[in-house]
Amino acid sequence: MAQQPAPVVSPEVAPDGSVTFRLRAPNAQKVEVRGDWGEAVAMTKGTDGVWSATTGALKPDIYSYSFRVDEASISDPGNNHLKPGLYGTQSLLTVPSSEPQPWSLTDVPHGVVHHHFYKSGPIGDQRSFVVYTPPGYEQNRNARYPVLYLSHGSGDWQTGWVEVGKANFILDNLIAQGKAKPMLVVMPFGQTLPGSPRQQRNVAKFLDLYAKDLFNEIVPAVEQMYHVAAGSENRAIAGLSMGGGQALWTGLNHASKFGFVAGFSSWIPLERGDNFEGMLARFDPARKDNPKLWIAIGEKDFLLDNNEKLHAWLQSKNVQHSYRVTEGAHTWRVWRRYLAELVPLLFRS
């Protein structure tokens, strides 16, 4: 038997937050590491065939990254924290902080995450949705809880908001701090047709199936199995990217069903031009009691232009809403923060 080479340690985080990445690839010609901290970092090959690079000090956060090896992208074989996705697998890296972050796993009471499997009549396949119940839910049989419906982006699945977004820990921490009302969070699977929104030839059908699956399958199942507070004021919908578009489209076109609608770095589902009247054909800007509306996007996000246009259109129609352009690009680093900002605002009326 040939001797096995020593295992490669990667990633390695130094106390100052700089990170060293390593990859054994003795015959590669060019290797770099790309992550959502910003610029790609070129790696250099050592005499042992191991490529390495060290970043500058990174701020405490959870980062996604992958290696570009000649012409191929791979996750880090030395790291078992993974972010699988429809567009490829990335690796996850935590740069720790002295103080807990909003998404840190801390020593507070924890909620439970439930995976429900079902056959979707509208979509026709077997799929699943995920439900977070807050600490104390099992003990408080007579309590009734409001529900946030929370959708993932086009590269993810129904598990993305928990596994990458840490939604359950964000809720645990905010509830423990008294900053959020105990609530359920329901995470649907938003891929209703093959392909991403950018590949969709039929945006209307893609969105219609999302709403049908939500209203005909998921909401009835949740309201049957869990102790849910009645009334639109106890129901919110939010999402990121593709899921932001789904939340905005569904929440505004079914405005009587929701007390709060939020879009994070949203795909704006316009089929042609700036046709917001078409996109929001069932939304009446003049209606009393429209849901509260919260829109945020990073200044470096490739979807910024369309979000700016939606903001301008809402202003032109005198629709009250919160619109914020924040630091950041189209990454989970932004979305965890948006969730931690949004949740304290919900179910306060």
Place this chain on the structure above:
Amino acid sequence: MAQQPAPVVSPEVAPDGSVTFRLRAPNAQKVEVRGDWGEAVAMTKGTDGVWSATTGALKPDIYSYSFRVDEASISDPGNNHLKPGLYGTQSLLTVPSSEPQPWSLTDVPHGVVHHHFYKSGPIGDQRSFVVYTPPGYEQNRNARYPVLYLSHGSGDWQTGWVEVGKANFILDNLIAQGKAKPMLVVMPFGQTLPGSPRQQRNVAKFLDLYAKDLFNEIVPAVEQMYHVAAGSENRAIAGLSMGGGQALWTGLNHASKFGFVAGFSSWIPLERGDNFEGMLARFDPARKDNPKLWIAIGEKDFLLDNNEKLHAWLQSKNVQHSYRVTEGAHTWRVWRRYLAELVPLLFRS
């Protein structure tokens, strides 16, 4: 911007069950694909820098595999079905069958999978366990359910039995067919000290922490939050590999607490030589009402010798047990089948 190369399609399963694997690695010198179907398969490089190989016809099953690129192992970048693990990430491949397999996702009523997060007093860290509740559990508030405690192997986590082992679908199918009693399945996290069993310097402490975490934390939490049937006859424990050793050690040394104990391809936790009296110091072979005992291992498993010795020792002590040597090696292909065989035997007394 340089033009991106076309995406590589991998794996591709032909109707006869042969599988083509592809990997872009233009500068690699040697690439092969290794999987739990048996022999490694050498790949050859095309003019486009993409290596490929096609297997013979594989039987319908779920396989794990990875690529060996020069001296490094990587998962398949073209495949987003992953099996993360402590010893590296593998990719998962399903060769479909005309008839559903015991672990197939089929159109039957589905149970729910719950993730519970807690601080373990005995171990001192934040961790989680997973609970499967059978179809109808929420509706049948007055029913009481037996519980199978089911442990993973040293390369996995508490989610392994669901994500790779498909335990929830195996239970769904057996219950729908009337072959299994509706039951809960509770899946602990079995890594109680850093490192695998082979690296343990203190096997006794490693096992003692497993039992303490189970009896002091997990069982009380489960029996408080779920509708659980009382009595040892309604409690079983099983596991695979490291978890098989944990199940055998815990179940036999605490024989009054379990009606059934099972080990799949078990690590046999002997600290020195063949000291079964030491390993099972609290087990009384002559006791009435010892749990039923079920042991199985594949004929190609590297742990076969120690399982044979345990079998002989149990025979020498006149301990009734089922012992089977089956086809297969130390892989999930065997463990899914063992679970599907075991579950119909449980809670029948």
